[in-house]
Amino acid sequence: MKFTEEQYQKIVDAWDIHIVHTSKTQSVIDELLKVGYPSMVDQALALANPLTREWAHDKFVEKEKKYYWNSIKTDLAGYHSRLFRAENDNVISYSRAELANNINEDEQLTESEIKAWGYNPEMFDREEVQ
Numbered sequence: 001m002k003f004t005e006e007q008y009q010k011i012v013d014a015w016d017i018h019i020v021h022t023s024k025t026q027s028v029i030d031e032l033l034k035v036g037y038p039s040m041v042d043q044a045l046a047l048a049n050p051l052t053r054e055w056a057h058d059k060f061v062e063k064e065k066k067y068y069w070n071s072i073k074t075d076l077a078g079y080h081s082r083l084f085r086a087e088n089d090n091v092i093s094y095s096r097a098e099l100a101n102n103i104n105e106d107e108q109l110t111e112s113e114i115k116a117w118g119y120n121p122e123m124f125d126r127e128e129v130q
Helices: 005-017 022-034 041-049 053-060 111-116
Strands: 066-074 080-085 091-094 124-127
Touching: 005 041, 041 053, 091 111
Parallel strands: none
Antiparallel strands: 066 080, 066 124, 080 091
């Protein structure tokens, strides 16, 4: 079993606060033990440690799937909107005449990326990138 991106972030946040609040890091470890994943404690510690964090992330954290995010609703002209990443790393939308399978990397976004920019994933049809 691997950690989700959200779990990874909680481990890192707890570790970064560790210097001030030791109980925060211990609570993350206790939670893993409580839900029956004692073998994951070592993995969590590897994720927390800044020296092993990048290596452990590649090994122990699930890779988020990327999707094309097409608006469920159409605009007045009958076009759907699709989310994409602009040059400044903002996620914004543009209208398109029809849904299409693109291989354009700026349109391949994870759910956490669109949530970070305030979009509600339930308002979009998502099409998994192959």
